[in-house]
Amino acid sequence: MKITSTLLSSASKTLDKYALFVPKSGVFPKGYEVASLASGVKKNGALDLGVIRNVNKSRKSSAAAVFTTNRFKAAPVQFSRKVLDISSGEGVDAIVVNSGCANAVTGELGMQDAENVASQVNKYVGEQNSTLLMSTGVIGQRLQMDKISTGIDKLFIENKFSSDFGSWLNLAKSICTTDTFPKLISSKFSLSDGTEYTLVGISKGAGMICPNMATLLGFVLTDLPINSSALQSMLTGAVTRSFNCISVDGDMSTNDTICMLANGAIDTPVIDESSPDFQKVSSQVTEFAKNLAQLVVRDGEGATKFVTVNVKNSAEFKDARLIAESISNSMLVKSALYGQDANWGRILCAIGYSKLENCKSLDESKINVSFIATDGSSPQELKLIANGVPQLDIDESRASEILALSDLEVLVDLGTGTEECQFWTCDLSHEYVTINGDYRS
Template identity: 50%
Template sequence: MLLTRLSSLPRSTVSTSQRFWYSTGYSHLSARKQSFIPSSGHYPLGFRASGVSCGIKKNGNKDVALVVSDRPCTAAAVFTTNAFKAAPVLVSQQTLKDNGNNNIYGVVTNSGCANAVTGQQGIVNAERMRAVMDSLTGHPKSALTMSTGVIGQQLQMDKLVPGIEQAYGALSKEHGTGWMQAAEAYMTTDTFPKLITGDFDDYRMAGIAKGAGMIHPNMATLLGFMVTDANVAPALLQKALTYAVDRSFNAISIDGDMSTNDTISVLANGASGVVIKDESDPAYLLFRDRLTGFAAQLAQLVVRDGEGATKFVTLHVKGGESFESAKKAASHISTSKLVKTALYGQDANWGRICASLGHSGVHVVPSKVSVTFVPSDKSTPLPLMIKGEPEVVDEARAAEILKMEDLWIEVDLGLGASDAMFWTCDLSHEYVTINADYRS
């Protein structure tokens, strides 16, 4: 399976912008979090980005983001399964349908207001966002729309329309003046912008995501997009994205709650000259796997910024009868409030992992299950249970492992050859504080 530890992904597969952006805006963060903010990037040809403030956010932070291609793109997207789909989700779905996943020139996003559960007026406002982009690009139904923020409030279009126009005038292909500005405009309760790039010799990718709470499949509750300068046929692009999302954005959980606005999209403009039109072409599988690894890296940044999170946890469920069953087990364990609070308390209460697995709905044979803590410093793993038999656990060693910011938990079902990765975090007192005060 492609999804491995982030540090083990080959550089030729995911070449991330080299890190360490110690700006005054993020100097209050831990060095670890600052290390995930890039200071440069290798961006796809033909794309520009921007981020500005139009006054939707009360604090005056950036709240309008644009990413625009200078040529038409094929496009694909995966949306929330929530019954209360937000207006920008419905409008984007219709845009892709009307255009046959072709002739998309960009993505327009606002933060600070979700434009969700806003009735017919919400649809009108989302369509107006797209119409403003149409007038700027000179093409009909040219953009996908995204919104994030508080649910149940109407967009302030008197502020947003001039904001979109201002952002269009500020478009830049540069890292600091364009892409980083857009990434910051995506943020709501995020503590750092989530922006990565990949250089694959023959083409490039870039991606931005936002998300810190209300994170759980299906979709992983967030906004995000990826762009590439490869030319990928619409049907293949959608197939590759669906595969990638199942193994990335749909393999993370922070609090088990699902949003109304989740959208992950990908645009391909072909500026590199690379053309992928046939599924039998070896270049397609390579592209799909590169997109999957890239999406996994972007999704992991969302978990690392989980509201109030102090730990980043990789859960590897192996020995499953199928990928679907292994993933279902991983999802259930990752969502368990008892497991997550034990991790926050640095308590090696591995019995909670077994208890969660046991009512996950997945076929389990207790006498075949093993559970192991794998330290992030690559020191000796700590078995907790082997084939249903509890180990005599060195509590002092377990405490040392649980003090680390990164933790790898391995659960072997012992039933087959399939596995799945899931990324989650602990659940802290701060999570309650953040979400209790969200609207204020």
């Protein structure tokens, strides 16, 4: 009976997330087509293979990527890094994504499989070193190459590619594992001269989420012309303040990859680091990446709360980031949030053991800690610690109301500078253990 109840509860949450976070339409950059199918790798017949291709040949495309820092880097990570090194980030026209198998810790045979997948797509695209790979799923298993290869042939030979909304949404579904909803966002932006361009982003991830990235795949595509050096700078900066500022469970995967393609389908001068619009586009890409990364946290395995940890007025950004990360990764903080317990001691403890290189950003006599409500009721800010002193008259009933919200903020004001960092995390529930206790089955 308990299992049935849990399943029903999970199904209800999934439907809610579909209604809230899955778009019903979108705008998509010029010059890209996508296709996906169920290759049979997933036993349940779900979509598990997708391909993105650039069909704009008016300019050479640019590519950039940020990869996992896990020492056991999966074959698709190693292969994609090699492609970017060889091509210097130019001429990448395809991305192959698959779920159900991570092709990680598979040795030389796994690398051969990755190379064979890319070579197959390169032949259809018509260029060597033009394909990046992303894989997610169980570690230690080789790709089922017969199914993957047959699937790729079918996508290209039967020309299943399209640029419509349904095809983009299906692509997002094709890389889901324990995700409860596909993560797809798109938006139009303008350059200083009014020229419009588009960003589309897809990500996957719900567990093994911890900086620097986690079992996290994602890509951002644009139709702007951006040279590869400027694109890498934009993406690195965006990831630093988005995908590297999320935490579900403190675990990091072998396959993390965030990449960005710019195909130059918009007729405007190529953007480089010296271009007048470089900073503007960089800021827009960063905000876009934040929105995409936050969807990963909202889909955290078993999560019931989306929590913003905002550390402000720090002497240095890196210190604010370390403190925000420490709070976000604390299992005790996350458990207290799930239990709706206003246990500020756990927050303070996490701040205290954060791995700061020096303490000029942290002065115990200046620190303030608060809960910030999102329900519009008063008081919006519930002060827990003021100038290092615990507040003895905390309104426990208001604290309970705030901690019962699905969205809330933990605000830490260090009072030692002007730098600020936000992290996004979630609570830790019983369902997280249930999901991960039998992942391979």
